[in-house]
Amino acid sequence: MTETSGSQAAPTVALCGGTVVVALDPPQVVMCDVVLAGDRVAALGRAPGGLARRDCTGALVVPGNVCAHHHLYSSLARGMPYRLAPPRNFTEILQRVWWRLDRALDETSVRASALRGGLDALLAGTTTVVDHHASPNFIDGSLEVIADALTELGIRSVLCYEVSDRDGPERALSGVAENRRFLAHQRRLARGMMGAHASFTLSDETLAACAETARAAGTGVHIHVAEDAADQRDCARRGGRRVVERLHNAGIVTDQALLAHCVHVDANEVQVLSSTGATVVCNPRSNMNNAVGHSPFNLRAGDGPGAKVALGTDGIGGDMVTESQVGFFRAKEAELSTSPSWPLARLARGARFVGGVYGEPLLGTLHPGAPADLTVYDYGSPAPLDAGNLSGHWVFGLSPGQVRDVYVAGELVVADRRSTRVDQAKVAADGAQVAGELWQRLEKVPAHDFEPMGGEHR
């Protein structure tokens, strides 16, 4: 063996013969076996004889991807009926689509959504989901239900409940309490953060409660920031401030914070976000789908010193290969000089964030001692592959359809493209049935009447 961790656990399995991506940023690629012991990578090199082996000849062995911003509750929304007038802007998308769906969710549909969304993520090679959950008519215990479903699948997660004042003060308080309850009982593969919706649906009092709950639990706040210009208009009407300034003053923008989108932020806000150590999550497909604009953090303007930029799907599935490819093309279209390392650096950043939550600095790498979260791709490379050109293979050749095996914390949870934990046909059938019932309830839920301050129409 050439590199070992000194781990005390006995080796359990060797992944043999593959091309191993030890790290994404900076890229490190070696041809070697990967020996796992318990929940860790134990060694890289030539595996000793007598050990259980999994043949990875011709395959690419890669650290598992992290989806740094997901909404698993939207997993059964694909293809759902829509009979209201078409939304004309982002606020109307929330009022007529997502704030109707979340109010139709009950315990059964929250569980089915988490099971289906978590399974889809694993099958696409994603080993950690950072989720942002809302179900205003089933708040108490909702995070436990999601954690149970994800634990059943064997996927790692960081969960929170999206606190908001849009459904009244009682639900805002229940949301804070749900986060606090979950944060008090961490699990091996499910951790908590403090969740909050966005500046424009949060009073000063509720923002303060979110910041205090996070501080007391030693965690950060996961919140949407300036996804649309409506968030900035609302903030200006509340006191002439910018969104990042308001959140920073409230104690939300810390080095443990996870700030989704940051599309409508100015140069000063970019500087504040970069200097505080907060992690920004870009969700390029979602931003395009909602026509909200380009985040400077998706482009070079937000790529300055100190900027920590990860990637999420914002609920458009759990496939980070495709998200990173689309995000790269979007950045490249805007700026031809976009670095080829763009997708790898952002994926590595998401893993580093989760590593911080779990106290695992090597998470997102395959260095000995790292948690054994990894994906085996059947990637029949048409050309030489090394650290110098990994990003080219990633952007132009990798596909979630190539995902063969997935390990999380040393356990083989997807083998030969099938979950080893759950009956996929049953998850699909149950999900379809629950989706039908959810869609029926949804038809009776009217558009939400919550309006941001400052007007809507562009």
Ligand SMILES: [Zn+2]
């Ligand atoms: Zn989101």
